[in-house]
Amino acid sequence: MSDAALILLEGSEGWLARQRERLRAEAADWVPIRPDERTPGRMYEELRSYSFFGEPRTVFIERIDQLNKEERLELSEALRAIAPKTTVILTALAGKLKDPAALFAEVAVDVQKEPATSGRAAVEQAASETGVALSPDLRSLLDEAFATEPLRLQRELEKLALLDPDGPADVGHWKSISALPGVVDGWLFARAVLDRDLGQADAILQSWREQGGGSHTAGRDLLGAVSWVLRQMMQYKIQLVRTGNAREAARAVVGRFSSADQKRAGAWSLPQLAAALDELRDLDRKLKRSSVPADRLLFDWCVRRCV
Numbered sequence: 001m002s003d004a005a006l007i008l009l010e011g012s013e014g015w016l017a018r019q020r021e022r023l024r025a026e027a028a029d030w031v032p033i034r035p036d037e038r039t040p041g042r043m044y045e046e047l048r049s050y051s052f053f054g055e056p057r058t059v060f061i062e063r064i065d066q067l068n069k070e071e072r073l074e075l076s077e078a079l080r081a082i083a084p085k086t087t088v089i090l091t092a093l094a095g096k097l098k099d100p101a102a103l104f105a106e107v108a109v110d111v112q113k114e115p116a117t118s119g120r121a122a123v124e125q126a127a128s129e130t131g132v133a134l135s136p137d138l139r140s141l142l143d144e145a146f147a148t149e150p151l152r153l154q155r156e157l158e159k160l161a162l163l164d165p166d167g168p169a170d171v172g173h174w175k176s177i178s179a180l181p182g183v184v185d186g187w188l189f190a191r192a193v194l195d196r197d198l199g200q201a202d203a204i205l206q207s208w209r210e211q212g213g214g215s216h217t218a219g220r221d222l223l224g225a226v227s228w229v230l231r232q233m234m235q236y237k238i239q240l241v242r243t244g245n246a247r248e249a250a251r252a253v254v255g256r257f258s259s260a261d262q263k264r265a266g267a268w269s270l271p272q273l274a275a276a277l278d279e280l281r282d283l284d285r286k287l288k289r290s291s292v293p294a295d296r297l298l299f300d301w302c303v304r305r306c307v
Helices: 013-026 043-048 069-081 119-130 136-146 149-161 171-177 181-194 198-213 214-241 246-251 258-268 268-288 294-306
Strands: 005-011 029-033 057-061 086-093 111-112
Touching: 005 013, 013 029, 013 057, 013 086, 013 119, 013 149, 013 198, 043 057, 043 069, 086 136, 119 136, 119 149, 136 149, 136 171, 149 171, 181 198, 181 214, 181 258, 181 294, 198 294, 214 246, 214 258, 214 268, 214 294, 246 258, 268 294
Parallel strands: 005 086, 005 111, 029 057, 057 086
Antiparallel strands: none
């Protein structure tokens, strides 16, 4: 197993999700295998495959604590034949992986576990990773509400980061956006597309799906939010032409419109934004009549827009 590595991550869902996004950003050739993608032979094939361009590969296999008997056998055999320049990263919920000694027999595995933290420390750590400064009262409130639910905590912190308050976020900031999950998803997703950041857009779609947003109805809700964001971008550009003043133009936009958003708007012409809105209308019609998963249709649209 020359130049190959095997890592097992064990922790809470929130911690595992954060590790996935961190590792994805660092990987040159990223090959994720989610639980619903474990078709027979898939793990064995990916672990034995070489990168087409000779770059190091990272194969990320999620939730091996959910493997059935046949999948465990396949993975155990595949771990003995990992291709060179391949890092295999496995994840499992803390304490849920049965008989790891048998699974990893005759192979060396680097086990990395989520650090033990108190609820408040977990909130502070997640806020630091998200880049959000919290006021003491909001930190206490989030500790009480979400310290044992890391995915929901991460969601709330992402909303606060999107709000981009001047100074530490307080309870008022949180209340102002906590009732707008669809709009918040739309801002995050649309910003990634406007930045032509396919990796970030895909990560947002995955997070959205894990939060129960994979249905066509939820997909249309997200499309509506993205369309709203693009219309706000168009409104800003129109007002900028009329007034010639970026600050006044930003005031015409509903919600927080940061200097970074102004740069995003500047990178897209009005015809480009209008074309993107037309594509979203077509995508909405497809969602009404297609059996293809909503996140797949959205990802395909991202590829066309980002590449």
